[in-house]
Amino acid sequence: MMAPLFSSKLLIVLLFGTLFGLILGVLPGLGPTTGGALILPFTMTLDPLSAIVLLTSIYCAGTYGGAITAVLINTPGTPAAAATCLDGYPLAQKGEAGRALGMATVSSTVGGIFSVIVLVFFAPVLAKLAYEFGQPEYFALAIFGLTMLASIGEGSPIKNLIAGAFGILISTIGKDFMTSIDRFTYGINELSVGIGFIPVVVGLFAISEMLTQSTLLDQVFKRVALKAVKLPSLDDYKKTWKTILRSSGIGSFIGVLPAEGGTVASLIGYSEAKRFSKEPEEFGKGSIEGIAGAEAANNAATGGAMVPTLALGIPGSATTAVILTGLIIHGVRPGPDLFREQPDFLYGIFGAMLIANVLFFIFGFFGAKLFARITLVPNKILWPMIFAVSVCGTYSLSQSIIDVWIMLFFGVLGFFMRRFGFSVVPVIIGLILGELVEGTLRQSLVIFDGNWLMFLTRPIALTFFILSFIALAFPLLRSKKQKN
Amino acid sequence: MNNVQKKKRANKSLPFFFKDEFKVFFVIIFFSTILLISTFTFDKVPPILNRGIQPATFPKGLLVLIMFLTTIIYYLSFKNPWKKEKKLPKPFFLTILSFILFVIISKTLDFFLAISVLSIFVSYNWGEKRVFYLLLVGIIFPLVVFIFFEMILGLRFPPGIITNLYYY
Numbered sequence: 079m080m081a082p083l084f085s086s087k088l089l090i091v092l093l094f095g096t097l098f099g100l101i102l103g104v105l106p107g108l109g110p111t112t113g114g115a116l117i118l119p120f121t122m123t124l125d126p127l128s129a130i131v132l133l134t135s136i137y138c139a140g141t142y143g144g145a146i147t148a149v150l151i152n153t154p155g156t157p158a159a160a161a162t163c164l165d166g167y168p169l170a171q172k173g174e175a176g177r178a179l180g181m182a183t184v185s186s187t188v189g190g191i192f193s194v195i196v197l198v199f200f201a202p203v204l205a206k207l208a209y210e211f212g213q214p215e216y217f218a219l220a221i222f223g224l225t226m227l228a229s230i231g232e233g234s235p236i237k238n239l240i241a242g243a244f245g246i247l248i249s250t251i252g253k254d255f256m257t258s259i260d261r262f263t264y265g266i267n268e269l270s271v272g273i274g275f276i277p278v279v280v281g282l283f284a285i286s287e288m289l290t291q292s293t294l295l296d297q298v299f300k301r302v303a304l305k306a307v308k309l310p311s312l313d314d315y316k317k318t319w320k321t322i323l324r325s326s327g328i329g330s331f332i333g334v335l336p337a338e339g340g341t342v343a344s345l346i347g348y349s350e351a352k353r354f355s356k357e358p359e360e361f362g363k364g365s366i367e368g369i370a371g372a373e374a375a376n377n378a379a380t381g382g383a384m385v386p387t388l389a390l391g392i393p394g395s396a397t398t399a400v401i402l403t404g405l406i407i408h409g410v411r412p413g414p415d416l417f418r419e420q421p422d423f424l425y426g427i428f429g430a431m432l433i434a435n436v437l438f439f440i441f442g443f444f445g446a447k448l449f450a451r452i453t454l455v456p457n458k459i460l461w462p463m464i465f466a467v468s469v470c471g472t473y474s475l476s477q478s479i480i481d482v483w484i485m486l487f488f489g490v491l492g493f494f495m496r497r498f499g500f501s502v503v504p505v506i507i508g509l510i511l512g513e514l515v516e517g518t519l520r521q522s523l524v525i526f527d528g529n530w531l532m533f534l535t536r537p538i539a540l541t542f543f544i545l546s547f548i549a550l551a552f553p554l555l556r557s558k559k560q561k562n
Numbered sequence: 563m564n565n566v567q568k569k570k571r572a573n574k575s576l577p578f579f580f581k582d583e584f585k586v587f588f589v590i591i592f593f594s595t596i597l598l599i600s601t602f603t604f605d606k607v608p609p610i611l612n613r614g615i616q617p618a619t620f621p622k623g624l625l626v627l628i629m630f631l632t633t634i635i636y637y638l639s640f641k642n643p644w645k646k647e648k649k650l651p652k653p654f655f656l657t658i659l660s661f662i663l664f665v666i667i668s669k670t671l672d673f674f675l676a677i678s679v680l681s682i683f684v685s686y687n688w689g690e691k692r693v694f695y696l697l698l699v700g701i702i703f704p705l706v707v708f709i710f711f712e713m714i715l716g717l718r719f720p721p722g723i724i725t726n727l728y729y730y
Contacts (some may be wrong), residue, residue, distance in 0.1 A: 123715060236638075240590070240631045247597075247624045254617040259605045261617060262597065292657040293650060295688055458688035462681035462699040466707050469664075469677055474717045479668060486661050497647055498586050516620050523615060 091128045092430055095135030096437040102136065103143015104449045105460070109156040110140030111506075112283040114400035115276055116467055118407070119474040126408035127426045133401045134427055135434035138190055138380050140397075141340055142438045143449065145182040145373055149175060150450050158340030158376040161348040165361060165368030172364055176308040181366050182373045183442040184310055185322045189374035190435035192326035193333060193381025197388075198428050200334070204389035205414040213525060214533055217518035218542035220511045223392050225546040226335050227504050235550070237500045245508020246515055248273055255513065256520060268480040275403045277472050277485040278509055282502040283396075284468045285489020288461045290496065295457070307446045310366070318370040321351045329375035333382020339395040340376040340383075347375025381431060388412050388424065392511065396503045399510045407475075582647060583639035590632045598625045656687040672722025677704045 102113035114133050121129035144159030149166035162182060169178040211219070224246075228238040251262045252272030263269040310318070325347035332343035351371025352361045361368045383394030384401075391412040393399035405412055410423070417424060441449075472485045492502045526532035533539050579585075604618040660683045668676035682700035690696060711717040712728075719725050 120715065234635065236631050236635050240628055240635070243624050243628050243631070247621060247628070250621045250624070257607045257617050259607065259617045261604055261621060262600065264600075289654060289657055292653045292684075292688065293648075295651070295653055456690070458685050458690040459695055459699055461688075462685045463703050465684070466677050466681060466704050470707050470711050470717075473673075473719070474711055474715060477718065479673070479720055482668070483665060486665065490658065490661070498582060499644065519620070520615055528615075 088128055088131055088426075088430070091124070091132050092135050092433055093437065095132040096139040096434050096441060099136035099139030099141075099434075100143040100146075100438060100441055100445075100449055101452055103140040103155045103159075104146050104452050105455075106147055106151075106153045106155055106453070108284075108287070108464070109144065109397075110137045111279070111396045111400055112287065113140060114397055114404075115279040115283060116464075116471050118276055118400065118404055119471045121404060122407070122475075126405075126410050127423055129404055129408050130401065130410075130427055131430040133404050134384070134431050135437070137397045137401065138377070138431055138434040139438040139441070141377050141380055142183070142186040142190070142373075142442060144376075145186060145369075146179065146442070146446050146449055147453055149178045149182060149369075151453060156340070158344050158379070159372075160341065161344040161372035161376075162369060164348065164372070165363070165365045168362070169364035169366070169369070174364070176305055177310070177314070177366070178364075178369055179442070179446050180308040181310050181314060181318065181369045183307060183439055183446070185318070185325070185370040185374040186377040186442075187435050187439040188322050189326045189329055189376070189378035190380060190438075191432060192323075192374075193330045193378040194428060194431045194435065195381075196330040196378075197381040197384050197431070201385045201389045201424075202417050204385060205417040208390055208414045210538065212522075212536075213518045214522040214536045214539045215542070216514060217522050218533065218536075218539035218546070219390065219392065220515045220518065222542040222546045222549070223386075223511060224504070224508065224515075225549040227507055228550070234499060238504045241495065241500050241502065242504035242508040245505035245510075246512040247508075248278065248505070249509050249512020250516065255517065266480075268478060273484060273509075274476060274481055275399075275506075275509060276475050277481040278488050279400060279403075279506055280468045280472050281485040281488025282492035282495075282505060284464060285485060286492030286496060286502065288465060289489060289493040291457050291461055305447075307443050309443075314366050318367050321354070321367045321370045322374045324350060324354065325371045325374035326378040329378025330382040332375070333379030333394055334385045335394070339379035339398075343379040343382075344372040344376035347378075348372040377435070384427075384431070388416065388427070389414070391514070393507055396506050399506050402510060581639075582644050583636055587632055587636040591629055594625045594629045594632070598622060598629075601625070653687055657684055660684050660687075668720075668722075672724045673720050674704055674708055675722065675724050677707075 098113065098117070099110060102108045102110060114136055117132065117136065121132060124132065141156060141158055144154050144156030145162045145166065147153055147155035148159040148162040149170050152163050152167035154160040154163055166178045166182060169175070224239075224242045227242055228235045249272070251269055253259065253263075253270050254261055260270060325343075328347050328350060329340075329343040332346060333339040348361075348368055348371045351367050352358050352365075355361065355365070355367050357365065357367075379395065380397075383398045386392045386394045387398040387402050389412070391402065393402045402412065410416065410420070468485065469482055472481050473479065475481065492505075495502055495505075522533065523530070533543070579588075601618040601622050604616075606616055606618075660680045663683065664676045664680045666676075667679055678700045681704065682696050685696055685699045690699075708719070708728075712719070718729075721729070
């Protein structure tokens with residue numbers, strides 16, 4: 079399984095990706111999604127396996143890196159580490175930052191490795207099932223993915239649905255892929271080929287975050303002193319092993335569902351840890367179980383999110399949408415055929431994720447103090463530099479200045495979307511799934527001779543539609559229950 | 563009374579067209595309507611070549627869905643008003659201005675000059691007054707990025723008054 083990884087080039091890529099991912103995770107506002115999008119143009123110089131190994135190691139390490147900032151400055155380095163702040167920072171304030179980071183490191187590693195095992199066993203099974211899928215089933219699956227995103231994503235489900243529909247709408251810009259008729263191009267030649275994924279991602283994540291940071295310049299971070307990361311004591315292990323395993327399971331399951339996996343997983347992992355705890359009153363005051371619950375879950379979501387990405391070509395999270403783009407631009411088509419034709423490639427990815435989890439444990443354990451210093455780089459220096467890399471990276475893919483302007487447009491749009499409570503993640507997933515949704519719908523209608531009711535005669539498609547309906551009804555029932 | 567309630571009450575006292583809920587509703591409906599109208603100008607495929615549905619049908623359906631969902635969130639905001647957002651500070655508008663400057667300079671003068679101007683402008687307006695750091699973000703770093711993209715990725719940047727000095 080690990081054979082493809084025993085090359086010095088891949089190991090260097092893996093080391094670099096893990097280090098880079100940690101740095102991205104530590105810096106509030108950046109993270110594996112933005113970092114992955116920024117580094118995507120650079121991967122063009124690499125072979126497909128090295129490129130995806132780089133992106134996946136950034137994903138694993140970046141998700142963990144958020145915990146360092148969450149514990150030391152009470153600001154999640156990534157949204158997935160938000161729940162870690164709740165107990166990580168209070169524990170650090172008690173002078174136990176090393177213990178808090180030690181638990182975060184161990185539980186992240188266990189969660190990450192657990193999810194890779196889930197990925198290794200579950201992805202081929204899902205891929206095998208996907209052989210039964212025709213166009214109508216893929217259409218129903220994509221609809222299910224989008225409704226799940228609305229249902230279990232952050233914020234208002236209706237706003238998430240609007241954002242998802244908007245993402246699909248963006249994917250319709252350019253020449254219609256079935257008839258070559260221009261749509262929403264307004265005579266601009268550059269728009270005929272459609273809107274690229276990278277300008278939208280970099281705009282929605284990096285540029286909109288730059289604008290957000292411009293509104294937070296008066297914010298002062300108080301960093302808690304860290305002497306060294308400490309491995310959890312035997313007592314800590316006794317207290318948390320069940321929580322770590324439970325959260326690893328929760329995280330892997332949530333990760334498989336198309337949504338902002340890590341963020342939702344860590345919140346559920348945290349609340350379940352509190353529910354099962356013998357000392358729930360300690361949560362929010364520096365509970366070691368709280369840290370373990372959140373961190374195991376968010377890292378477990380990484381492997382989970384890779385399952386639908388590799389097996390079906392449907393991204394399980396925003397970062398896996400970037401990885402999916404990486405696969406596509408390197409000519410690798412995810413799906414069942416990938417499992418049959420390129421098993422070495424897949425085992426390379428699985429192995430890389432496993433090693434990345436071990437590497438970030440080592441780097442996190444010995445280097446957390448150093449990584450924490452990165453947060454001292456002032457925003458007034460950091461963000462102009464990120465802007466320069468964003469602009470050049472976006473330009474480099476198609477060598478088009480229009481892409482840079484599209485990036486700026488989506489940056490401003492993303493800022494206002496976030497300001498008014500619209501998550502930008504559904505836009506990305508909608509954009510990625512757009513062609514699949516429209517293509518499979520139209521091809522299904524050709525098969526069904528235009529009869530929409532024929533969708534209901536396909537058992538798998540019907541199941542996905544029922545699940546979509548449940549996914550949409552669930553938030554309504556939940557809010558009604560909360561009111562009662 | 564907690565802060566959220568205070569904010570909600572403050573938002574409630576405004577005339578409806580000043581409220582964030584209406585502004586968002588109006589902007590989405592306005593642009594969706596324009597886009598919806600433009601879908602009627604898309605070419606149609608002759609029935610014999612048409613596979614499934616016309617190219618305009620799918621975007622039309624999406625736009626109607628977006629308008630319908632937007633109406634629902636606006637309707638729901640009567641019961642649960644959104645919390646009022648803080649006013650945007652000056653550095654935000656200066657950053658937006660720097661984007662506009664970037665577009666103008668990259669279009670008329672030079673791509674890298676535009677990056678340098680934006681970097682120095684943003685860094686200065688965000689509070690950096692030390693000349694060395696302004697030079698670092700405005701000249702040294704963009705130069706490193708340029709060399710990296712040019713040499714390692716073999717990228718050719720768009721011509722301009724500074725880029726041409728390197729290429730010719």
